[in-house]
Amino acid sequence: xxxxxxxxxxxxxxxxxxxxxxxxxxxxxxxxxxxxxxxxxxxxxxxxxxxxxxxxxxxxxxxxxxxxxxxxxxxxxxxxxxxxxxxxxxxxxxxxxxxxxxxxxxxxxxxxxxxxxxxxxxx
Numbered sequence: 001x002x003x004x005x006x007x008x009x010x011x012x013x014x015x016x017x018x019x020x021x022x023x024x025x026x027x028x029x030x031x032x033x034x035x036x037x038x039x040x041x042x043x044x045x046x047x048x049x050x051x052x053x054x055x056x057x058x059x060x061x062x063x064x065x066x067x068x069x070x071x072x073x074x075x076x077x078x079x080x081x082x083x084x085x086x087x088x089x090x091x092x093x094x095x096x097x098x099x100x101x102x103x104x105x106x107x108x109x110x111x112x113x114x115x116x117x118x119x120x121x122x123x
Contacts, residue, residue, distance in 0.1 A: 003112075004024055005023050007020070007021050008020040012122070020096075021078055022114055023076075029074055030053055030054070032111070034097070035110065036070060036097075037094070037095045037097060038092035038094045047103075047105040049061070050102075051071065051079060064083075067083065081096075083119070093118050095114055097113045098110065098112045099111045
């Protein structure tokens with residue numbers, strides 16, 4: 001089992017920044033590819049960003065490319081999502097997820113999920 005706990009969400013104005021963290025425990029963190037997903041009210045879950053087990057490869061949704069940066073610190077068992085130039089459309093609950101193989105952009109089949117952290121961007 002892997003437990004994932006997100007933190008760092010909150011209320012921010014348009015154009016502001018937040019850094020989300022996802023702390024993992026239970027298994028060897030570096031064995032898992034990690035992803036961030038989000039779900040806005042009334043909308044389906046969507047992929048945000050992913051990072052490989054070593055951190056050497058990353059991927060982003062087009063909607064956040066150039067504004068968000070995913071990173072990980074395997075020594076601290078933590079994955080981060082730096083979010084800059086936030087927009088009201090970024091308002092959502094943000095979830096981190098882990099998988100032994102890779103991050104599916106659909107989110108289906110991911111091995112473990114956190115409970116999420118709320119990000120609200122005011123206009």
